Amino acid sequence: xxxxxxxxxxxxxxxxxxxxxxxxxxxxxxxxxxxxxxxxxxxxxxxxxxxxxxxxxxxxxxxxxxxxxxxxxxxxxxxxxxxxxxxxxxxxxxxxxxxxxxxxxxxxxxxxxxxxxxxxxxxxxxxxxxxxxxxxxxxxxxxxxxxxxxxxxxxxxxxxxxxxxxxxxxxxxxxxxxxxxxxxxxxxxxxxxxxxxxxxxxxxxxxxxxxxxxxxxxxxxxxxxxxxxxxxxxxxxxxxxxxxxxxxxxxxxxxxxxxxxxxxxxxxxxxxxxxxxxxxxxxxxxxxxxxxxxxxxxx
Amino acid sequence: xxxxxxxxxxxxxxxxxxxxxxxxxxxxxxxxxxxxxxxxxxxxxxxxxxxxxxxxxxxxxxxxxxxxxxxxxxxxxxxxxxxxxxxxxxxxxxxxxxxxxxxxxxxxxxxxxxxxxxxxxxxxxxxxxxxxxxxxxxxxxxxxxxxxxxxxxxxxxxxxxxxxxxxxxxxxxxxxxxxxxxxxxxxxxxxxxxxxxxxxxxxxxxxxxxxxxxxxxxxxxxxxxxxxxxxxxxxxxxxxxxxxxxxxxxxxxxxxxxxxxxxxxxxxxxxxxxxxxxxxxxxxxxxxxxxxxxxxxxxxxxxxxxxxxxxxxxxxxxxxxxxxxxxxxxxxxxxxxxxxxxxxxxxxxxxxxxxxxxxxxxxxxxxxxxxxxxxxxxxxxxxxxxxxxxxxxxxxxxxxxxxxxxxxxxxxxxxxxxxxx
Numbered sequence: 019x020x021x022x023x024x025x026x027x028x029x030x031x032x033x034x035x036x037x038x039x040x041x042x043x044x045x046x047x048x049x050x051x052x053x054x055x056x057x058x059x060x061x062x063x064x065x066x067x068x069x070x071x072x073x074x075x076x077x078x079x080x081x082x083x084x085x086x087x088x089x090x091x092x093x094x095x096x097x098x099x100x101x102x103x104x105x106x107x108x109x110x111x112x113x114x115x116x117x118x119x120x121x122x123x124x125x126x127x128x129x130x131x132x133x134x135x136x137x138x139x140x141x142x143x144x145x146x147x148x149x150x151x152x153x154x155x156x157x158x159x160x161x162x163x164x165x166x167x168x169x170x171x172x173x174x175x176x177x178x179x180x181x182x183x184x185x186x187x188x189x190x191x192x193x194x195x196x197x198x199x200x201x202x203x204x205x206x207x208x209x210x211x212x213x214x215x216x217x218x219x220x221x222x223x224x225x226x227x228x229x230x231x232x233x234x235x236x237x238x239x240x241x242x243x244x245x246x247x248x249x250x251x252x253x254x255x256x257x258x259x260x261x262x263x264x265x266x267x268x269x270x271x272x273x274x275x276x277x278x279x280x281x282x283x284x285x286x287x288x289x290x291x292x293x294x295x296x297x298x299x300x301x302x303x304x305x306x307x308x309x310x311x312x313x314x315x316x317x
Numbered sequence: 318x319x320x321x322x323x324x325x326x327x328x329x330x331x332x333x334x335x336x337x338x339x340x341x342x343x344x345x346x347x348x349x350x351x352x353x354x355x356x357x358x359x360x361x362x363x364x365x366x367x368x369x370x371x372x373x374x375x376x377x378x379x380x381x382x383x384x385x386x387x388x389x390x391x392x393x394x395x396x397x398x399x400x401x402x403x404x405x406x407x408x409x410x411x412x413x414x415x416x417x418x419x420x421x422x423x424x425x426x427x428x429x430x431x432x433x434x435x436x437x438x439x440x441x442x443x444x445x446x447x448x449x450x451x452x453x454x455x456x457x458x459x460x461x462x463x464x465x466x467x468x469x470x471x472x473x474x475x476x477x478x479x480x481x482x483x484x485x486x487x488x489x490x491x492x493x494x495x496x497x498x499x500x501x502x503x504x505x506x507x508x509x510x511x512x513x514x515x516x517x518x519x520x521x522x523x524x525x526x527x528x529x530x531x532x533x534x535x536x537x538x539x540x541x542x543x544x545x546x547x548x549x550x551x552x553x554x555x556x557x558x559x560x561x562x563x564x565x566x567x568x569x570x571x572x573x574x575x576x577x578x579x580x581x582x583x584x585x586x587x588x589x590x591x592x593x594x595x596x597x598x599x600x601x602x603x604x605x606x607x608x609x610x611x612x613x614x615x616x617x618x619x620x621x622x623x624x625x626x627x628x629x630x631x632x633x634x635x636x637x638x639x640x641x642x643x644x645x646x647x648x649x650x651x652x653x654x655x656x657x658x659x660x661x662x663x664x665x666x667x668x669x670x671x672x673x674x675x676x677x678x679x680x681x682x683x684x685x686x687x688x689x690x691x692x693x694x695x696x697x698x699x700x701x702x703x704x705x706x707x708x709x710x711x712x713x714x715x716x717x718x719x720x721x722x723x724x725x726x727x728x729x730x731x732x733x734x735x736x737x738x
Contacts, residue, residue, distance in 0.1 A: 148617030
């Protein structure tokens with residue numbers, strides 16, 4: 019029983035990081051019908067931005083709490099800027115061309131980011147200094163660290179913030195309107211270009227937060243970390259119904275749990291096979307995902 | 318021989334493409350028809366872009382002897398591959414400074430095998446087309462297997478510095494040599510350490526499904542069973558992930574006293590860190606691919622007390638002191654685990670070429686077998702009939718104060734584990 023609980027704790031932790039990334043996929047798909055294959059690499063850039071900041075500040079003996087806060091905020095700002103830059107350079111000129119063109123452009127951005135980071139930071143692994151306290155507690159036989167708890171809470175808080183922003187503000191309403199019908203939204207006086215840009219900003223900020231938090235939590239990062247992470251997050255976005263924001267949050271946690279249970283009850287070597295079998299299963303049997311209704315409407 | 322020019326600039330001689338050009342149309346010297354010239358130029362550019370320099374196909378001509386070094390220069394193991402390449406370059410520098418081999422300079426030609434079977438096959442083809450006399454290098458067994466088969470077909474000897482999979486020298490290829498021990502020699506030593514020194518009876522073994530890791534895990538498991546230990550867990554993980562907490566939780570369910578991981582350092586470093594976070598208390602021990610400072614950087618204080626068995630590092634060998642300081646001076650970093658074995662691989666290759674008095678691969682092969690004792694920086698050794706290094710030695714290191722320290726070694730005369738002096 020305690021093992022089961024431990025698997026749940028482990029799964030929720032990796033799932034929370036995943037959910038933040040899945041949100042970016044789903045928001046961007048919702049608004050411009052693009053599966054942004056560069057999104058996982060934006061997470062990776064966030065991790066490396068955080069790494070640079072953390073190592074620099076730790077070397078100057080800043081207090082840990084300040085270092086973490088600065089790294090998180092600056093990491094989110096950097097990826098937010100990067101997301102907007104990518105949109106302007108690689109996607110906006112192609113918005114009205116075929117979907118294939120913009121997809122290829124996304125793959126190009128992905129490779130450019132990976133190779134760029136490889137050239138700057140090298141192909142090996144970089145390790146965040148282990149600055150977070152390792153103190154942990156036991157709950158019904160399962161171990162969790164306080165850091166884990168704080169990070170999980172932070173992920174939920176960011177998701178809640180995004181949900182409220184999209185559903186309770188005028189800009190959020192504009193985003194949702196755009197997702198329903200871009201031309202009609204434009205006729206209603208919505209600034210389409212600005213709203214798309216803002217969507218990329220939000221998605222990339224969350225990606226950056228996930229990247230920095232994963233770096234702080236797991237320590238070890240490298241330039242291709244975004245690839246597998248991106249595929250898993252994409253699976254979560256599809257599972258939750260692509261374009262559906264609460265769906266991506268729940269499905270992110272769910273994919274984390276599936277991975278953890280697979281590691282625990284099946285075998286770690288089968289985990290990727292199982293997760294991507296879920297992707298295929300969803301696409302074949304319920305293409306609208308667990309919570310999605312909009313995709314059907316689109317098709 | 319055809320020389321390809323773009324403008325006035327000599328780009329590449331395309332001896333290897335002559336047959337192709339002959340099939341493509343009429344040609345006489347430089348008076349090729351334009352399309353043929355274009356094709357040749359394109360081929361030459363491709364070859365040039367792939368890392369070959371000016372005078373391709375000159376394994377033995379022009380006063381240089383090319384030694385091919387296939388290693389991962391991209392991907393997860395690029396840093397290990399770079400260390401190995403540096404080892405080869407240092408060896409070539411030393412040999413050349415002493416006048417080379419029979420007045421010819423050694424030239425190191427490297428290709429990236431990315432630690433992947435497919436890339437490795439391409440890398441080998443490129444090396445062979447660059448006219449190497451002998452190959453020395455390799456890191457992952459996964460890549461070394463196709464490399465060795467290709468070198469076997471081309472009849473070129475391949476001295477491996479880090480690939481420890483038993484299969485490599487057991488296929489009966491006369492071209493296979495290695496300056497490092499085999500996994501099935503490492504496995505019994507690991508089992509002996511666990512059962513005789515740690516005196517643990519319940520052992521969990523993990524691997525990452527790569528050829529190397531699986532081979533080491535298998536030989537360790539059978540040796541453990543032979544030594545009377547109980548293997549309570551034996552399974553593979555998916556490498557390249559960040560979270561192994563559930564894998565570790567599953568291991569903990571089998572209540573082991575020690576967990577031996579036969580995979581590579583990125584995963585083991587994460588596992589050391591996450592085992593501490595999960596409050597797990599069994600001993601963690603890693604195979605010889607875990608001997609990398611990244612492990613300690615990632616795991617931080619959680620790495621303290623972790624055990625890693627390894628072929629002795631250059632730092633632990635008095636015979637390699639000069640090499641360590643030369644490496645430090647040249648590359649401003651430590652020499653890594655395998656660069657000293659690569660240094661010896663290039664060194665023994667050069668000695669064999671000298672003894673053969675020729676760069677004919679078949680003569681080099683018999684010269685390699687003929688060496689009765691090569692005194693390298695990793696100790697004196699020779700090759701047995703399979704091309705395996707004899708004798709081999711392994712030690713166990715422990716992480717203390719943020720670095721690997723020599724811990725115990727097997728005393729062959731008494732069969733006891735003693736301090737590394």
